[in-house]
Amino acid sequence: MAVTVEQDLKEYCLEVAQRAQAASRQLGVLTGAVKNDWLRRSAAELLRQTERLLEENARDLEAAPDFGLTEAQADRLKLSPERIADIAQGLQQVAMLPNPIGEIMQSSVRPNGLDVQKVRVPLGVIFFIYESRPNVTADAAALCVKSGNAVILRGGKEAAHSSRAIVQVLNQVAAAAGMPAHAVQLVSTTDRAAVGHFLALDQYINLAIPRGGEGLIRRVAAEARMPVIKHFSGNCHVYVDRNADPQMALQITVNSKCQRMGVCNAAESLLIHADVADNLLPPIAAALGEQGIELRGDAKVQELIAQAVAADEQDYRAEFLGPIMSVRVVDSLEDAIELINRYGSGHTDAIVTCDLAAARRFAEAVDSAAVMINASTRFNDGGEFGLGAEIGISTDKFHARGPCGLNELTSYKYVAYGNGQVR
Amino acid sequence: MAVTVEQDLKEYCLEVAQRAQAASRQLGVLTGAVKNDWLRRSAAELLRQTERLLEENARDLEAAPDFGLTEAQADRLKLSPERIADIAQGLQQVAMLPNPIGEIMQSSVRPNGLDVQKVRVPLGVIFFIYESRPNVTADAAALCVKSGNAVILRGGKEAAHSSRAIVQVLNQVAAAAGMPAHAVQLVSTTDRAAVGHFLALDQYINLAIPRGGEGLIRRVAAEARMPVIKHFSGNCHVYVDRNADPQMALQITVNSKCQRMGVCNAAESLLIHADVADNLLPPIAAALGEQGIELRGDAKVQELIAQAVAADEQDYRAEFLGPIMSVRVVDSLEDAIELINRYGSGHTDAIVTCDLAAARRFAEAVDSAAVMINASTRFNDGGEFGLGAEIGISTDKFHARGPCGLNELTSYKYVAYGNGQVR
Numbered sequence: 025m026a027v028t029v030e031q032d033l034k035e036y037c038l039e040v041a042q043r044a045q046a047a048s049r050q051l052g053v054l055t056g057a058v059k060n061d062w063l064r065r066s067a068a069e070l071l072r073q074t075e076r077l078l079e080e081n082a083r084d085l086e087a088a089p090d091f092g093l094t095e096a097q098a099d100r101l102k103l104s105p106e107r108i109a110d111i112a113q114g115l116q117q118v119a120m121l122p123n124p125i126g127e128i129m130q131s132s133v134r135p136n137g138l139d140v141q142k143v144r145v146p147l148g149v150i151f152f153i154y155e156s157r158p159n160v161t162a163d164a165a166a167l168c169v170k171s172g173n174a175v176i177l178r179g180g181k182e183a184a185h186s187s188r189a190i191v192q193v194l195n196q197v198a199a200a201a202g203m204p205a206h207a208v209q210l211v212s213t214t215d216r217a218a219v220g221h222f223l224a225l226d227q228y229i230n231l232a233i234p235r236g237g238e239g240l241i242r243r244v245a246a247e248a249r250m251p252v253i254k255h256f257s258g259n260c261h262v263y264v265d266r267n268a269d270p271q272m273a274l275q276i277t278v279n280s281k282c283q284r285m286g287v288c289n290a291a292e293s294l295l296i297h298a299d300v301a302d303n304l305l306p307p308i309a310a311a312l313g314e315q316g317i318e319l320r321g322d323a324k325v326q327e328l329i330a331q332a333v334a335a336d337e338q339d340y341r342a343e344f345l346g347p348i349m350s351v352r353v354v355d356s357l358e359d360a361i362e363l364i365n366r367y368g369s370g371h372t373d374a375i376v377t378c379d380l381a382a383a384r385r386f387a388e389a390v391d392s393a394a395v396m397i398n399a400s401t402r403f404n405d406g407g408e409f410g411l412g413a414e415i416g417i418s419t420d421k422f423h424a425r426g427p428c429g430l431n432e433l434t435s436y437k438y439v440a441y442g443n444g445q446v447r
Numbered sequence: 448m449a450v451t452v453e454q455d456l457k458e459y460c461l462e463v464a465q466r467a468q469a470a471s472r473q474l475g476v477l478t479g480a481v482k483n484d485w486l487r488r489s490a491a492e493l494l495r496q497t498e499r500l501l502e503e504n505a506r507d508l509e510a511a512p513d514f515g516l517t518e519a520q521a522d523r524l525k526l527s528p529e530r531i532a533d534i535a536q537g538l539q540q541v542a543m544l545p546n547p548i549g550e551i552m553q554s555s556v557r558p559n560g561l562d563v564q565k566v567r568v569p570l571g572v573i574f575f576i577y578e579s580r581p582n583v584t585a586d587a588a589a590l591c592v593k594s595g596n597a598v599i600l601r602g603g604k605e606a607a608h609s610s611r612a613i614v615q616v617l618n619q620v621a622a623a624a625g626m627p628a629h630a631v632q633l634v635s636t637t638d639r640a641a642v643g644h645f646l647a648l649d650q651y652i653n654l655a656i657p658r659g660g661e662g663l664i665r666r667v668a669a670e671a672r673m674p675v676i677k678h679f680s681g682n683c684h685v686y687v688d689r690n691a692d693p694q695m696a697l698q699i700t701v702n703s704k705c706q707r708m709g710v711c712n713a714a715e716s717l718l719i720h721a722d723v724a725d726n727l728l729p730p731i732a733a734a735l736g737e738q739g740i741e742l743r744g745d746a747k748v749q750e751l752i753a754q755a756v757a758a759d760e761q762d763y764r765a766e767f768l769g770p771i772m773s774v775r776v777v778d779s780l781e782d783a784i785e786l787i788n789r790y791g792s793g794h795t796d797a798i799v800t801c802d803l804a805a806a807r808r809f810a811e812a813v814d815s816a817a818v819m820i821n822a823s824t825r826f827n828d829g830g831e832f833g834l835g836a837e838i839g840i841s842t843d844k845f846h847a848r849g850p851c852g853l854n855e856l857t858s859y860k861y862v863a864y865g866n867g868q869v870r
Contacts, residue, residue, distance in 0.1 A: 049788070053811050126811075132833045138822055140832050147844055148814075230844055251674065251845040272867040279869035365472070387862045388476050388549075391571075399561055399865030408870075409563050409861060410555045421570055421653055421858035422674040423846035435844035438832060439810045442822030444695040446702035447831075 033213065037221035040176055040209050041228035044149040047204040048174035052146045054203070056123030059170050062194075062201035063119035067112035069193045070162070074108050080189035081158065084182060091182050100157045101183055111162045111190070114413065118166040121412040124430045125172040139441040146172030147435050148230035151222050152415075153178045153244060155236035158186035164235075165194055165208045167415045171433040174207050176222065176229070180236075181214035188212075219244070226250040231433075235416050253424055253432075255416035257288035257343050258371025260401040263360040263386070264304060265377035266297040272398060273376040274308050280374060280401040282315040286345045288417060289372045289394075289404040293340060294351045295360045301328060301353045312349060321351035328353075340367045357382050361389045368392060370419055372404040393419060393426040456636065460644035463599055463632050464651035467572040470627040471597035475569045477626070479546025482593050485617075485624035486542035490535035492616045493585070497531050503612035504581065507605060514605050523580045524606055534585045534613070537836065541589040544835040547853045548595040562864040569595030570858050571653035574645050575838075576601045576667060578659035581609035587658075588617055588631045590838050594856040597630050599645065599652070603659075604637035611635075642667070649673040654856075658839050676847055676855075678839035680711035680766050681794025683824040686783040686809070687727060688800035689720040695821060696799040697731050703797060703824040705738040709768045711840060712795045712817075712827040716763060717774045718783045724751060724776045735772060744774035751776075763790045780805050784812045791815060794842055795827040816842060816849035 070077065081103040088098040127144040134140060150173045152164045161179055168175035179187040191210040198205055211218055223232060226249035233253050234244035245252050262280050264273040280291035296305055301324065309319055309329045319325065320335035332351065339350045340363075354360045364373050374396035375386040383397045394404035404426060406414025411429030418424045424432035493500065504526040511521040550567040557563060573596045575587045584602055591598035602610040614633040621628055634641055646655060649672035656676050657667035668675050685703050687696040703714035719728055724747065732742055732752045742748065743758035755774065762773045763786075777783045787796050797819035798809040806820045817827035827849060829837025834852030841847045847855035 049812075049814075052814075134831065134833055138826060138831070143810075145814075251843075269867070275867060275869050283870050383864075387566075389472075391472075391475075391568075392860065394861040394863065397862070397864045399863055399868040400870055402870045403561060403863055403865075403868065404861070408557065408561070409863075410557055420674075425858055426861045435848055437815065438817040438827065438849045439820065440817065440822055440826055440832075441806075441820045442826075444692070444698060445822040445826065446698050447706050447823055447825045 030217070033215060033218055034221050036213070037218055038225065040211065041149065041222065041225045043206040044174040044176050044209060045228045047206040048146065048148045048172075050204040051169065051174055051207055052125070052148075052172045054172070056125075058202045059123065060119040062198060062203045063115045063166055063170065065197035065201050066162075066194050067115040067119075069197050070108060070112045070115070070190065073189075073193055074105055077103055077108055077186065077189050078105075080185040083185040088182065093182060097182075101186070103158060103186060107159065111159045114159065114163055115166050118170050118413055121170065121430060123170070124434055129436060136445050137443065138445050141439045141441070142436050143439050144431070144434050145437050147433060149174045149176065149228055150433065151176045151178070151229045151232045151250075153219060153232065153234045153236070153240065155180040155182075155240065158183050158190060160235070161187040161190045161210070162194070163413060164415055165191070167413055167430060168433060169203075169207050171430045173230075173433055174204075174209075176209050176211060178211040178219060178222070184214060220247055223248040223250070233415060251423065253416070253418050253428060254420050255288070256369060256371070256419045257345065258419070259293060259341060259343050259367065259369040260289060260291045260371050261293045261295055261364050261368055261373040262291045262401065263295040263354075263364065263373070263375045264297060264300065264308070265357060265360075265375055265379060265382050266299045267379040267382065268297075268300065268304065268376040269378060270304055270307070273304055274311055276374060276376050276398070276400050277308050278311050278315065281312060281317060281349055283400070283402050285347060289401050290345070291374070291401045292342060292344050292349060293367070294349055295354050295363060296351070297357075297360075298324070298353050298355050305329060305351070305353075309351075316347045318348045319351050320348060322353060324353040325351045343369070357385060361386060365389075365391050371417070372396065372401040374399065374401050393417065453640070456638060456641055457644050459636070460641055461648065463634065464572065464645065464648045466629040467597040467599050467632060468651045470629040471569065471571045471595075473627040474592065474597055474630055475548070475571070475595045477595070479548075481625045482546065483542040485621060485626045486538045486589055486593065488620035488624050489585075489617050490538040490542075492620050493531060493535045493538070493613070496612075496616055497528055500526055500531055500609065500612050501528075503608040506608040511605065516605060520605075524609070526581060526609060530582065534582045537582065537586055538589050541593050541836055544593065544853060546593070547857055552859060559868050560866065561868050564862045564864070565859050566862050567854070567857050568860050570856060572597045572599065572651055573856065574599045574601065574652045574655045574673075576642060576655065576657045576659070576663065578603040578605075578663065581606050581613060583658070584610040584613045584633075585617070586836060587838055588614070590836055590853060591856060592626075592630050594853045596653075596856055597627075597632075599632050599634060601634040601642060601645070607637060643670055646671040646673070656838060674846065676839065676841050676851060677843050678711070679792060679794070679842045680768065681842070682716060682764060682766050682790065682792040683712060683714045683794055684716045684718055684787050684791055684796040685714045685824065686718040686777075686787070686796070686798045687720060687723065687731070688780060688783075688798055688802060688805050689722045690802040690805065691720075691723065691727070691799040692801060693727055693730070696727055697734055699797060699799050699821070699823050700731050701734050701738065704735060704740060704772055706823070706825050708770060712824050713768070714797070714824045715765060715767050715772060716790065717772055718777050718786060719774070720780075720783075721747070721776050721778050728752060728774070728776075739770050741771045742774050743771060745776060747776040748774045766792070780808060784809060788812075788814050792842060794840070795819065795824040797822065797824050816840065
């Protein structure tokens with residue numbers, strides 16, 4: 025659709041939102057079988073159209089240098105037959121998850137005989153704004169629709185051709201599966217003003233989910249008139265307690281930091297109890313050093329570790345997403361908790377300890393979406409937590425916290441069955 | 448605290464919010480016993496200070512004419528020994544509710560042995576803005592604190608002395624119960640600018656709940672940088688289906704409309720199936736007429752009911768909160784559903800029918816917080832639904848929908864217990 029002037033753009037956004045709301049009314053009452061049929065047909069059709077998807081992806085890759093993408097970024101944009109098979113596999117996996125809609129979450133029969141049921145229902149229309157790889161287009165559509173919502177996708181311009189080709193496939197098989205035509209809509213313009221128009225349409229759109237850099241998330245949160253689930257990346261901590269198993273402390277620290285550095289649940293800060301710092305920090309630092317990690321620490325850390333450089337206040341707050349880690353020696357569990365609540369981002373924080381009371385106190389007092397006891401921070405993930413797929417990891421406390429799977433994309437209603445009850 | 452200039456006001460609000468956050472960190476890990484002890488001591492002390500509360504209330508009542516309060520409004524402001532006893536009883540009842548904090552809402556042991564628990568935790572700090580009666584001060588404080596949250600109360604100026612006296616009691620007994628001093632804070636200024644300052648402090652305040660007129664709620668929703676639970680009043684419908692029991696249809700319609708007219712779950716609109724309108728509408732209209740209800744209807748309604756006046760488009764959207772009801776004759780269940788979703792406010796809608804398929808279709812397709820099958824709309828209420836007390840009835844779909852009790856004032860965190868798991 026050609027968008028020539030501002031007014032046209034605004035009207036286009038309104039039409040998309042209205043079509044989404046109309047589709048959501050139908051989607052909300054579809055059986056799981058219909059949604060699963062659509063997911064499976066989509067998966068099959070994506071495989072069948074592999075060649076066309078690769079052609080469209082090639083157009084994005086050609087343009088990548090013009091968008092100033094680095095080689096690593098362009099690589100994440102790239103589709104291959106294997107990656108297309110992974111996308112199809114992802115749709116199949118969402119098809120295998122239970123249909124969340126209609127679940128009776130709670131029920132009680134009141135003294136007057138009224139049978140009150142709390143029933144899971146879709147939110148309605150979800151506006152999903154992302155900058156990321158083409159597979160996110162398919163994943164997000166699958167999760168939103170499986171949870172009974174219509175979705176408006178606003179992908180990055182870098183992946184415009186790939187995303188369009190994927191959404192075309194999802195829409196081509198919709199009619200045959202009995203799905204409304206506008207369950208999944210891809211915004212056809214990359215005009216940034218469109219995002220602002222959608223964020224004002226709270227009459228039609230029930231939730232906005234931005235997935236990308238902090239700037240995008242802040243913009244969406246500031247402008248949106250509907251609720252937003254925010255997925256900030258994390259300044260995740262590993263705290264090595266006085267009673268930590270030394271080998272476990274080393275393995276969990278190295279895994280949390282190094283297993284994949286560029287993700288939100290990778291550790292950025294290490295805290296270690298003063299009683300064990302002399303013994304445990306040197307081997308941990310050596311293991312991190314072998315992985316190329318630069319340590320930035322306080323005076324005590326610098327005393328123990330020759331290569332450590334001085335940390336400034338900003339380092340303790342930083343999400344490096346790369347080979348740097350801040351380190352502090354702390355005098356007590358309570359100090360560790362206080363520092364995590366002050367400097368952390370409420371994402372994922374781990375303690376390594378054999379002390380039950382310390383573990384329980386840490387779990388209770390650290391105000392984060394996920395608290396790990398003797399496990400890597402890298403486990404804060406929808407798949408690892410058993411939620412099936414996830415659309416992101418929320419750092420909010422309202423509605424959804426931590427990994428957001430199908431249930432987190434739903435609401436509920438009360439349905440009360442009576443036989444003539446009046447007050 | 449004297450507030451002289453704008454900067455002082457802003458600093459005052461910041462201090463209140465910071466104290467609340469500090470208190471919330473302590474409150475979040477208190478046992479239920481401590482919170483219940485505080486509630487019971489507060490109840491006893493309110494009774495003991497009945498005379499002082501009546502004196503302070505008298506000051507509000509004296510000023511009521513200056514605030515332009517009607518006699519009915521002043522009556523709702525009025526305390527009496529019985530009303531103070533009711534307030535104390537309300538605190539006792541919240542003390543008897545189970546402590547929601549620490550509940551393991553879900554858990555699973557993952558294939559790698561990681562024991563993942565989803566644990567209920569407080570939201571943190573709640574900013575509660577209300578215009579209403581003094582008992583709301585005590586109710587709101589009790590619910591927020593029992594659910595582990597610190598609360599900042601911003602009451603209407605009309606009840607300023609009464610609310611202050613109640614909060615003083617709550618705070619006087621705090622230390623003896625082992626509660627943090629700033630769990631409950633009443634904003635000491637009635638300067639409206641203070642509300643704006645608090646709504647900007649999303650770093651300290653996790654949730655805003657406005658309770659009052661639509662203007663207040665819209666202002667809070669527009670200005671707040673933190674999440675808001677909105678409690679709009681309702682345009683609630685009763686739909687009398689083709690297969691309705693005639694007597695039940697009459698009783699439910701009259702009860703929904705007349706049992707208490709000024710509340711959000713009172714019915715405002717009646718829809719009746721064309722097949723039964725000739726037989727059922729006249730007796731229903733007569734019964735409503737006996738209660739002094741004016742009917743505003745379409746042509747068919749006017750044909751059947753001599754006293755009915757013509758309804759305009761606005762009448763079908765109106766929340767009369769008084770002795771007026773809009774009426775329409777509809778050709779089908781689907782038409783009724785469509786009209787409710789278009790004209791209703793998503794609050795509470797009832798169907799009267801003996802037809803199982805119609806009941807199930809209505810429950811599924813009507814997009815409202817509560818759907819009543821053969822029961823009065825007036826049952827959409829925290830007490831009636833078995834939630835214990837409620838802080839309001841949410842018309843949002845995000846986080847909390849329908850009656851908001853203790854659980855709706857909470858969040859959750861994931862706690863994962865491992866024995867050295869890494870990825």
